[in-house]
Amino acid sequence: MLKMAASLLLILGGAGIGYARSREITEREKNLEILLQILFFLKGEIRCGNSSLPDAFREIAAKISGFFGTILRDAAQEMEDTGGKNLEEIMEFCIQRNFYQGNPGGSQRKEEMEILRTLGRRLGYLDREMQIKQIELLETDVEEQRRQLREKMPEQKKICQSLGIMGGILLAVLFW
Amino acid sequence: MRTIDRESIQNLFAGNIRKLLIEAGPDYEKLYEIRLRVGRPLFLVYAGGERFLQIKRGEPYFVTRQDLKETLEYVCGYSLYAYEDEIRQGYISVQGGHRVGVTGKVLLNGDRIRGMKYISCINVRLSHQIPGCADAVMPYIQSRNHISHTLIISPPRCGKTTLLRDVIRQLSNGREGIPGVTVGVVDERSELAGSWQGVPQNDLGMRTDILDACPKAEGMQMLVRSMSPDVVAVDELGREEDFRAVESVIHCGCRLIATAHGNSVEDILNQPFFQKLKKMEIFEKYIVLGDRKQIGIIKGIYDEKGQKC
Numbered sequence: 001m002l003k004m005a006a007s008l009l010l011i012l013g014g015a016g017i018g019y020a021r022s023r024e025i026t027e028r029e030k031n032l033e034i035l036l037q038i039l040f041f042l043k044g045e046i047r048c049g050n051s052s053l054p055d056a057f058r059e060i061a062a063k064i065s066g067f068f069g070t071i072l073r074d075a076a077q078e079m080e081d082t083g084g085k086n087l088e089e090i091m092e093f094c095i096q097r098n099f100y101q102g103n104p105g106g107s108q109r110k111e112e113m114e115i116l117r118t119l120g121r122r123l124g125y126l127d128r129e130m131q132i133k134q135i136e137l138l139e140t141d142v143e144e145q146r147r148q149l150r151e152k153m154p155e156q157k158k159i160c161q162s163l164g165i166m167g168g169i170l171l172a173v174l175f176w
Numbered sequence: 177m178r179t180i181d182r183e184s185i186q187n188l189f190a191g192n193i194r195k196l197l198i199e200a201g202p203d204y205e206k207l208y209e210i211r212l213r214v215g216r217p218l219f220l221v222y223a224g225g226e227r228f229l230q231i232k233r234g235e236p237y238f239v240t241r242q243d244l245k246e247t248l249e250y251v252c253g254y255s256l257y258a259y260e261d262e263i264r265q266g267y268i269s270v271q272g273g274h275r276v277g278v279t280g281k282v283l284l285n286g287d288r289i290r291g292m293k294y295i296s297c298i299n300v301r302l303s304h305q306i307p308g309c310a311d312a313v314m315p316y317i318q319s320r321n322h323i324s325h326t327l328i329i330s331p332p333r334c335g336k337t338t339l340l341r342d343v344i345r346q347l348s349n350g351r352e353g354i355p356g357v358t359v360g361v362v363d364e365r366s367e368l369a370g371s372w373q374g375v376p377q378n379d380l381g382m383r384t385d386i387l388d389a390c391p392k393a394e395g396m397q398m399l400v401r402s403m404s405p406d407v408v409a410v411d412e413l414g415r416e417e418d419f420r421a422v423e424s425v426i427h428c429g430c431r432l433i434a435t436a437h438g439n440s441v442e443d444i445l446n447q448p449f450f451q452k453l454k455k456m457e458i459f460e461k462y463i464v465l466g467d468r469k470q471i472g473i474i475k476g477i478y479d480e481k482g483q484k485c
Contacts, residue, residue: 052255084191087254124254
């Protein structure tokens with residue numbers, strides 16, 4: 001009876017891990033969606049409002065709730081405090097603070113953080129047209145990442161779920 | 177008395193310079209300009225002279241290109257592109273009403289200035305708000321029933337904008353039992369109000385409407401049409417269209433307070449555009465400020481005939 005219960009727990013545990021991993025993939029797609037939205041908003045703020053980066057980041061942060069909003073709000077604050085850092089360092093600092101030290105959901109991956117880092121590297125110099133072109137370039141990158149993810153997503157999710165269940169069964173058999 | 181937020185000034189500069197400024201602790205109340213030139217010492221300009229910013233052992237600190245780049249980054253809030261129009265005019269207004277002048281290699285598009293690159297000099301001009309500095313001239317400008325069309329004349333850096341700012345404030349708030357009047361200000365270079373993101377950083381009085389970063393000629397007409405001011409105030413008359421706008425303002429019944437670059441009344445009235453105004457005896461009072469040795473010294477006040485009051 002005890003063996004049965006333990007085996008069942010192992011299978012359920014394995015399935016749980018598989019489903020959690022599959023959920024992460026779905027979350028990743030949502031994150032890329034949010035990053036694309038951020039880039040669209042940023043382009044609009046620069047093109048139509050001629051907003052400075054701190055203003056634009058703050059405006060976008062008000063529209064984008066959650067983790068990315070917090071990073072943008074922090075970055076806007078850091079830029080206004082001007083503590084002797086360049087924009088790349090500011091983005092890195094805000095990512096470190098929010099992602100590595102206090103990552104609330106844990107669903108944001110290093111790839112998404114890299115997109116924010118790239119934003120920090122590319123923005124802030126030369127003229128308005130150049131800013132917009134840099135954002136468009138990044139948009140293309142993110143769209144491509146999302147397209148690839150969407151293509152592979154059903155398959156990857158299925159693999160994660162199956163591996164979870166199969167792993168659970170394997171462990172149950174081994175410990176029987 | 178000037179009130180300067182020293183931290184906001186220090187935060188405009190690159191890390192190296194900021195550190196030296198904090199260590200040197202200059203008297204910001206008396207400081208007028210901080211000048212950065214690539215490969216040259218950093219100058220602190222006071223009312224009565226100037227001195228270098230020094231590193232240890234009394235050596236002057238030499239400004240590097242990286243210092244300038246970093247400083248410009250902080251001044252623009254990491255958004256050089258958002259200040260393209262201002263840079264084309266050669267200056268950027270920052271929080272606190274201060275003005276950052278830039279020079280470098282000018283990029284042309286035909287005859288028009290498209291932008292600037294290789295910025296090699298930055299001059300941070302600290303905003304001078306000295307409430308009460310116009311006390312001595314106000315009785316000449318305003319009596320109980322009359323406000324005179326007034327022209328403030330002085331060479332650069334002698335305090336004409338500071339004086340005009342306080343005249344506006346006193347006219348707007350009222351003084352010594354004389355009620356305040358509505359004042360319209362065309363602040364073409366964001367110097368009078370020192371507006372930053374649309375918010376005036378200097379006190380121009382409670383009845384003052386400000387058109388920020390608007391060309392003077394159009395601005396004067398707009399104010400007259402839309403805000404019906406009793407007084408219109410503008411800084412640095414000089415272009416032909418400014419004088420046409422002055423005429424229309426005066427014919428609308430508004431009073432005019434303006435400034436112009438010059439050393440004396442004769443100096444100004446000999447300029448072609450002012451000659452017509454002279455014939456019409458439009459300005460009832462001319463206030464001439466003193467030379468560069470001391471800022472804000474009133475050399476003389478003259479009537480419409482050029483006679484000393």
